[in-house]
Amino acid sequence: MIYKNDIMTYKRSQKDLKPETERLKLFTLQHMLLYISVFFAARVFMLRSMSPFGIAFFTAVFGVLEKKVAFITGLIAIAGYLSSYHGYHTAAQIGVGAILMIMMFAFNGKNRVYKMSALAFISNLTLNIILGMKFDPDGVVLYDIIVMILESVIIVASSYIFTYAVPLYFQNKKRKILSKEELVCLSLIFAMIISGMPKIEYNGLSLGNMIALFLVLASGYTEGPTVGAASGAILGILSSISDFTMPVSLGIYAFCGLISGIFKHMGKFITAFSFILAGTLLSFYTAELFNIETIYLDTLIPALLFVVIPQSKYERLVLLIDGDKRSIELQKSYIERVKDVMGLKLAGISNTLSGLSEILEEKIDNELARKAEINGLVEKLADKVCAQCDSRDLCWKRELYYTYDSFVELLRLLERSGRITTSELPESLRRKCIRPNELIKQANHIFEIFKINNRWKKKLINSKVIVADQIRGISNLINSMMEEAATSMEFKNDIEEEIAVALDRKGLEFDDVLAIKNPRNKYEVTIYRCPCSGQQVCTKDFVNVISKTLGVRMIRDKSNCKISNDASLCQFRLVEAENYNVVTSVSKMAKENISGDSYSCVNLGEGRYMLALSDGMGSGAAASIESNATITLLEKFMEAGFERNTAIKAINSVLVLRSSEESFATIDMGLIDLYSGIGEFIKIGSGPTFIKSGMEVDVIKSTSLPVGILDEVDIESQIVEFKNGDMIVMVTDGVVDANDELKDKWIVKALKEFDSGNPKDVADYIINRAKSYYGDRIKDDMTVMVSKIWKVI
Structure with a gap:
């Protein structure tokens, strides 16, 4: 029995706690x-006879939340009406609230908010007419009836509007996007709270005034002068609704909002200081209505x-309430998602190509393969x-290891000298071999075939290396594209608006206008418009306007106009102009009819300029083929x-593979950054390069072998920072060897x-001096390429 009573007591205590828990749920922070x-909304009194928002709020809560919460809300609304008593008008609102609280237990279903709103409309209109006829000494006239109908309509409309706002009080997660309806509801609630707040003042400081000024400052800073001034005007009007002595606050709030929006780009401190100064200065014109010190403090505290x-x-507030900026962020988010998806696909392709390159580069020339080759030759x-041979049993059975070592020694002599005679036969074979002449003949023949096969095998390995390098180069190019896509494409929507x-x-x-900043932090602007029929308005008109807007010199890129298939839309691109220009001149003189030297000077785009000079082996047509192939591949x-590095290694492999005979070509390449004026010079077996700056001349030399000689190429580079007016002089060996x-x-x-x-x-002068050193007989092809760099002003 003792245990039974204890258990029953435990159950009773649980039942007693359950109602207590439910009561606590009605007074959480969100409920409070x-x-x-609701309390402050009920206190809002408009046009001397209207206070519709308390009833409207109660009706919305009844339509969205539980009846218990709605009942408490009704009591709070009645308390709000009682706290700001306005005669029979307040009595009518209290009566309407009481009727709705009684009748709400009879309404169920999804459309109960509409039923309650209809009942509120009828009850409010009826009670106001009855109480007005009884307590208003002037009676009820047509104006009063119109105001009563208007108030009832506002109750119904506000009830519907507040149904969007009430659920926002009970959101457990932070909202990132608010709908337009929710924004309107929240704005209306904030305005009602401020308007319905009592005059909480201390030494002239008004809490409602400071809250309103803070909202004006924040809206101007986040949304600009237009929204700042508009929000100031709205809050000024709301202040005037409850206090008819403060219509001038409309101008103060609007002006402060305008100033805070104008200075928003200068940071929070400057914005706050300008806001305080604007409020203080404007108070001088309203000194009779306001205390200057009070206005100063009312603006100082919100600013702090x-x-x-x-x-x-x-920033989060901007994204929450600004539809345009939110759409921009969503657009950026969408672009980032697209980039992520494409990045994964490109990364997969890059990894596959990289793996294929590693497989092709696997070394097959190992120790076991070497021993297998020797065994095969033996x-x-x-x-x-x-x-x-009659002695084969003696040599290859009784003395197997001795004979094998003797044959290996014979192959070692062949590898060293290439071909041997009978007198060069190893001592071990000379003493015991009965067919020395046949042995020497077959050994030379077999080793010659082995060398030919080995040469082609080496070419096959080199072809695998060049394919591997090409594939790795493509993989690296894909990776660089992924990195550019991740860091570039910085869309400039604000710039697009200014350009438009x-x-x-x-x-x-x-x-349409599209403005971005490329990976080098330079502007690129694409314009979409109807075709101009060859009038070139892109360079005549658009360039000047866009350059002035961006504050940088823009030029039309070298690509042609892109016109749609139906010729209804033309697309052209303007890019930020380079800070440096390069002009190049070349002088050549050939030993034979055809020069073996080739050159290139080309703008690679994105502010890169390439100078390249190649000298083929020897002179004439054969040398021209080698150097021209080198320059052509380098350009592509x-x-x-x-x-x-990938390009040069690929060119080296091509020259090694393209002919069974020895062939090579030098590479003298300069890459100039036309934005920074910095150049990089890569020299592979080439002649010296001369940098003339004023009367000073610097020399850049090379110690590496030309491409096409060795399987691996040694790449040397040197960085040079150019000044305005500097000259680059690149020459081939024929010019240097003239003296x-x-x-x-x-x-x-x-x-x-x-x-x-x-x-x-300069180029003609150098070539003529070289010719004078040679005299009548030129020993080698000569080429001089001179480039001048100057800064664009």
Whole structure:
């Protein structure tokens, strides 16, 4: 019995706690905020006879939440009406609230909010007419009836509007996006709370005034001068609804909102200071209505609170309430998702290509393969010579290891000298072999075939290496594209708007504007418009307007106009102009009819300029083929975006493979950044490069072998920072060797002596001096390429 009573007591205590828990759920923080809002909403009194928002709030809560919460809300609304008593008007609102609280237990179903709103409309209109006729000394006139109908309509409309706002009090998660309806509801609730707040003042400071000023400052800072002034005007009007002595606050709030929006780009501190100054200065014009010190403090305290709040909170607020900026962020998010998806696909392709490259590069020339080759040669040689020999049993059975080592020694001598005679036969074979002449003959023949096969095998391995390098280069190019996609494509929506306004102001027609910043932090602007039928308005009109808007010099890129298939839309792109220009001139002189030197000077785009000079082996047509192939491949690789090491290694492999005979070509390449004026020079077996700056001449030399000689190429590079007016002089070996004693020193001396800013004159001068050193007989092809760099002003 004791245990039974204890258990029953435990159950009773649980039942007693359950109602207590339910009561606590009605007074959570969210519920308290809702009750406070209802209380202040009921206090709002408009046009001397209307206070519809308390009843409307109660009706909305009844339509959305539980009846218990609605009942408490009704009591809070009645308390709000009692706290600001306005005669029989308040009595009518209290009566309407009481009727609705009684009748709400009879309404069920999904449409109960509409039923309750209809009942509120009828009850409010009826009670106001009855009480007005009884207690109003002037009676009820047509104006009063119109106001009563208007109030009843506001109750119904506000009830529907508040059904969007009430659920926001009970959101457990932080909202990232609010609908337009929710924004309107929240704005209306904030306005009602401020308007319904009592005059909480201390030494002239008004709490409601400071809250309103803070909202004005925050809206101007986040949304700009237009929204700041508009929010100031709205809050000023709301202040005037409850206090008819403060209509001038409309101008103060609007002006402060305008100023805070104008200075928003200068940071929070400057914005807050400008806000305080605007409020203080404007108070001088209203000194009779306001205390200047009070206005100063009313603006100072909200400004201090504004500065203390972290910047991240304002940024989140902007995305929450600004539809345009939110759509921009959603667009960026969508672009990032697309980039992520494409990045995964490209990463998969890159990894596959990288794996394929590693497989192709696997070394097959290991120790076991070497031993297998030796065994194969020994077996072939023994089969050719010893198969029909009478002493084969003695050599390959009784003395197997001795004979094998002797044959290996014979192959070692062949590898060292290439071909041997009978007198060079190893001592071990000379003493015991009965067919020495046949052995030497077959050994030379087999080893010659082995060398030929080995040469082709080496070419096959080199072809695998070049394919592996090409595939790795493509993989690296894909990776660089992924990195550019991740860091580039910085869309400038604010810049697009400025450009659109500037073009429209000038009367230039366009359909759309796209502005981005590329990976080098340079502007690129794409314009979409109807075709101009060859009038070139893109360079005549658009360039000037966009350059002035962006504050940088823009130029039309070199690509042609892209016109749609139906010729209804033209697309052209403007890019940020380079800070440096390069002009190049070349002078050549051939030993034979055809020069073996080739050159290139090309703008690779994105502010990169390439200078390239190649000298093929020897002279004439054969050398021209080698150097021209080198320059052609170099141009194609660099224009395609390949990394320069990959391009040079691929060219080296091509030259090694393309002919069974020895062939090579030098590479002298300069890459100039036209934005920064910094150049990189890569030299592979080439002659020296001369940098003339004023009267000073610097020399860049090479110690590496030309491409096409070795399987691996040694790449040397040097960085140079150019000044305005500097000259780059690149020459082939034929020019340097014109004076065997001085070599490159005579070119340095000639550049210092000849003072000309024209690249063509300098190139002709150097080539003529070289010709004078050779006399009547030129020993090698000569090419001089001179480039001048100057800064665009």
